Amino acid sequence: MSATKATGGLYALLTEFESPAQFMHGCERVRDAGFKHWDAHSPFPVHGMDDAMGIRGTRLPWLVLVGGLSGLSLGVLMQWWMNAVDYPYMISGKPMFGLPAAVPVIFELTVLLSAFACFFGMWGLNGMPRLSHPLLAHDRFRRASQDRFYIVIEARDPRFETEKTRAFLASLGGSVVDEVRESVEG
């Protein structure tokens, strides 16, 4: 940590709120202003936040569906190939490929690949794994896990203009507007 200094280029502007109501109202205004690369941070889940931030439904379920269907097909093909084609072997008078006997493995593979798709898909969509984040080097931001709420607008947002955005954030009613710098090694 000590080797990392947050002295790089401007990463984002941040503003801090003390109450969830103000915070949520602020989010609605950022949403309505049309920003895309921004985020809200709270020590606990705030109900209604998805609407306030204008978050669209996640694509994750589709990834899970694909994962599940892959597991299902894999389970069917694998057992059919192994038991009925590659090494046919009669077991207790059952058909070479008896579906009931294959179902548990098909089921487990469906669940396994769905879970993988869900877990790693979540990583992918969230830009993980990531070893550090500029916000984590920001002193004030430490209270995001305790008793303060933050709205952070990133500099890469097409609508971001340092002075105008600073003024906009200040108008949201938060207590302070602060710069978040990129971390630099050294």
Next chain:
Amino acid sequence: MAHHRVPTLQDTRTTLDGLGPRVLGISVAVGLAGLAAAVGLGLAQGDGLKHFSFAYLLNFAFFLGLSLGALFFIGIMFVTRASWNVVIRRLAEVMAAVMPLMAVLAIPVILLAGNIYGWMDPEVANSHAMAHKTGYLNLGAFTVRWIIYFVIWSGYSLFYWRSSLAQDKTGDLAITRRFENLSGFALLACGISMAAASFDLVMSIDPLWFSTMFAVYYWAGGFVTFFAVMTLVTLGLQRTGRLTRIVSPEHFHDLGKAMFAFTFFWGYIAFSQYMLYWYANIPEETAWYLLRSQNGWGELGKVQLYCTFGLPWLGLVSRWAKRSRKVLAFWAVWIIVAQWLNLYWVVMPEYSEHFVFSPIAVVCFLGIGGLWLAGVTRLAMGGSLVPTRDPRLDESLRFENA
């Protein structure tokens, strides 16, 4: 939160008022007419009411499973201290509290036991395979057990319903605490008694067959039926302007999740029971499935695989489906019909080894269903449709799926 006002009980109607007597009148009429017609049709068969007995048993088992599902729901909600359910919990309370009525409706099953149960047949009862079972499977013990079951179920369901109504008046927090403390025991007692009852009521029709999974099989069917009925009842009440706004898409979403989950759970259990017997292939175990896989019953069994399990499960996968009142209502009706057909497939082959379409069973459904609905309506007329002073009501009104 900030941007939209949380609804309150003042935003909607929370009593049955004029609707109560109307529904009560119609359902009593349908119930009595249905039962009378079923008995009439049964007598016309000239088989000593054998056909009627099975049709009656099927429908009694269906509605008993539904009411027990409601009772389990209440218990689970209290042991988990859940809050989302509070706006609809009173409906579950009245669905469970018809238990004394179900006890009365159980009397014909005991009276007609000779038509239904293999263990009532002296030849079967005296066979070698039954030597160690007749001490348990005989009419005296059967009757005593049913009295015990209904004492337990009526006791708990009336306790929930009465105490909850009392809380409407006093707002006493001790009542909620008592619910939470006792629900663990209630679930245990109801779980054990329901398992035994499922063996008695349905499994012992063929006293030589046994399945340790049968209790869960019956429970899962009743539980998913309960969620489907709860969804329809809530949607129906909303169409008459009751419980509007306070029961939101968030609550329907959860009911949809429950239908989705327990449809799968039912399928999982049904398949597991089948697969183990299919694999072991021991005659005394497979006999039950053999009967149900021939002479037309096998086709019904396959239809079920898709209709009871596959289709509603796929249909409810999507979040969108669970939040759409119309889609949810469609699958709720579907699940109720499919679960009834499942019990039909479980019960009726014991009556006839060739597939039969039984109008008596359908009429009997209206009969017992009408009386069940009448009982539920009568109880619901006794107070608010919502536990108005439950400490978690506010949380339930604010509920949102994350």
